[in-house]
Amino acid sequence: MLQMSGNRVAKEPVFLPLSWRAVFASLGLLLLIEGCAVNPVTGSNELTFVSEAEEIQIGRKNYLPAQQSQGGQYRVDQDLTAYVSAVGWQLARVSDRPNLPYEFVILNSSVPNAWAMPGGKIVINRGLLLELDNEAELAAVIAHEIVHAAARHGAKGIERGLLLQAGVAGIGIAVPNSSVVGLLSNTGAQLINQQYGRGQELESDYYGMLYMSRAGYDTSAAISLQEKFVKLSKGRKQSWLEGMFASHPPSEERVQANRERTKQFPIGGKIGRDEYQRATSRIRKSKEAYKSYDKGQEALKEKxxxxxxxxxxxxxxxEPDEALFSALKGDILAAQNKNRAALDQYKKAIQQNSHFFAFYLQQGTAQYALGLQQQARGSLEKSNSLLPTPPAHYFLGELDLKEGKRDSAVKHYRAASVSKSEMGSKAAKQLARLELPDEPGRYIASRAGWDSAGRVIVQFQNRSQVKVQVTSVLVQLTRNGRVLGEETLPLNIVLSAGKTGRLVTGLEVKQGESERLVSRVVAAKVL
Known part of the structure; x- marks a missing residue:
């Protein structure tokens, strides 16, 4: 029996919260490096450390994935897309940042919404276009989003986030010539879902009306638009709560502010009702088609x-040209294990729209179910190139595992395992099965201590999502980091996923003042 000395488990060091004085001291370098800049829209001085080049890079990096995650571009009526883009450019050219690389696209989503990313990347949903009455109201929506981009509202949100990161971590984010882009995570989702403050919304309303006036539009459309939004918000229609009102909350205050502001601009201007009605005639005619599609999705969920x-x-x-509808037929067939028939529908959907990740993902999973491994790989890789997703990574991991490509499988499973979804859980289990035998300490935590009688006790926690058997643990007695003695103990402890266990080892410890017990699982297996 290994004899150890010591009298208690050493306490973990206590880290006091970083004081705000220390936070600001760490950020002092940042203030000296970047300093203040003039906001290009308002003309006010403000702290900035996201450069224009980084704004553009952030927008360019996240724009396409964000589109994919919210339904992809609407491609049935390209003339409508061209019309919306033309209106957008009329406004962008008279904005305070006309040289940004603006883009204006329609998303194929029934949720009424619009959003902007840094660098002038702007989106308006198909669902919102159906709620507008004329081109001037469209201009009011787009001009508002242009201001969000031009006045750096998204960039300011990023800067606030980085300041908070610095405060929490106590790290110097103000490194000369460092890239802000590399410090960010989940940027696209944050930019789309961020709630603008009251001041930013009023600011975007005002300068949006200014851009409308410069472009020759009747600014009273901004009033009618806000009145419409306030009325709809009182109805609390779910799609509006999920979309426009989540990030752009309407209010009577904004309506009244717009009424006062419009007095500053020339009376009259372009309304463009006839032009707008002609441009949107196809989506208006197909409105019932998308309602049927949404009902079909709900019926499918209910089997x-x-x-x-x-x-x-x-x-x-x-609307026979909409790829979503063909894909829905494929999903219905796949849910009934009619995968060959489903493939025909997915192929048709891709022929109608070859730019949306979901069609390739659905095709790949059907091909996988049919054992068409190489075809499945091609579809899943194409899906991931458009938008990386946990399901695509999981099935690519499964294909790699079947082909003996363990390292590649691990990478795919790890990418999928970060998701809290069912597929993420399956990937985490597969990852544990592959890695736990070689890296048991990665999945099973242990901590050693002793009781008042000097008996060594080891506690275990199974951090994996699989049932495991711990077969060996190393216990060491240390002083100031130096190992005084150790023993490897064979054991047989079974832990279900997420569960803890406790073992009285039989080892005894002589008391001492500065010794510490440490332990590490050295052998385990998945059951």
Whole structure:
């Protein structure tokens, strides 16, 4: 029996919260490096450390993935996209930052929403276009989003986030010539879902009206637009709560402010109702098709396959060129394990729209189910190139594992395992099965201590999502980091996923003042 000395488990060091004085001291370098700049829209001085080049880079990096995650671009009516873009450019050219690389696209989503990313990357949803009445209201929406980009509202949100990161971590984010982009995570989702402050919304309303006036639009449309939003918000329609009102909360204050501001601009200007009605005629005619599609999705979730098929067919009868509708038919068939028939529908969807990740993902999973491994790999890799997703990574990991490509499989499983979804959980289990035998300490935590009688006790925690058996643990007695003695103990402890266990080892410890017990799981297996 290994004899150890010591009298208690050494306490973990206590880290006091970093004081705000220390936070600001760490940021002092930042203030000296970047300093103040003049806001290009308002003309006010402000702290800035996201450069224009980084704004553009952030927007360019996140714009396409963000589109993919929210339904992809609407591609049925390219003339409508060109029309929206033309209106956007009329406003961008008279903005305070006309040289930003603006882009204006329509997302294929029924949720009424619009958003902007740094660098002038702007989106308006198909669902919002259906709620507008004329070109001037469209201009009011787009001009508002242009101000968010031009006045650096998204960039300011990033800067606030980085300041908070610095405060929490106590690190110097103000490194000369460092890239802000590399410090960010989940930027696209943060930029889309961030809530603008009251001041930023009023600012975007005012300068948006200014841009409208410069471009020749009737600024009273900004009033009618806000009145419409306030009315809809009182109805609390769910799609509006998820979309426009989540990030752009309407209020009577904004309506009144717009009424006062419009007095500063020339009376009259372009309304463009006829032009707008002509441009949006196709999506208006197909409105019922998308309603049928949404009902079909709900029926599919409830496994009412016959009803879902009827809704899908009704949608296709109204708008035969929409790829979403073909893909819905594929999903209905795949849910019934009719994967070969489903593949025909996914192929048709890709022919109609080859730019949306979901069609390749759905095709790849159907091909995988049919054992068409190489075809599945091609579809899943294409899906991931458009938008990396946990399901695509999981099935690519499965394909790699079947082909003996362990390291590649681990990379895919790890990428998928960060998701809290069912597929993320499956990937985490596969990852544990592959890694735990070689790296048991990565998944099973242990901590050694002793009781009042001097008996050594080891506590275990299974951090994995699989059931494990711990078969060996190393216990060491240390003083100031130097190992005084150690023993490897064979054992047989079974832990379910996420569970803890405790072992009285039989080892005894002689008391001392500065000794510490440490332990490490050295052998375990997945059950």
């Amino acid at each position: 009412r396959f016959s009803a879902a098929s009827k809704f899908a067919n009704r949608a296709i009868a109204i």
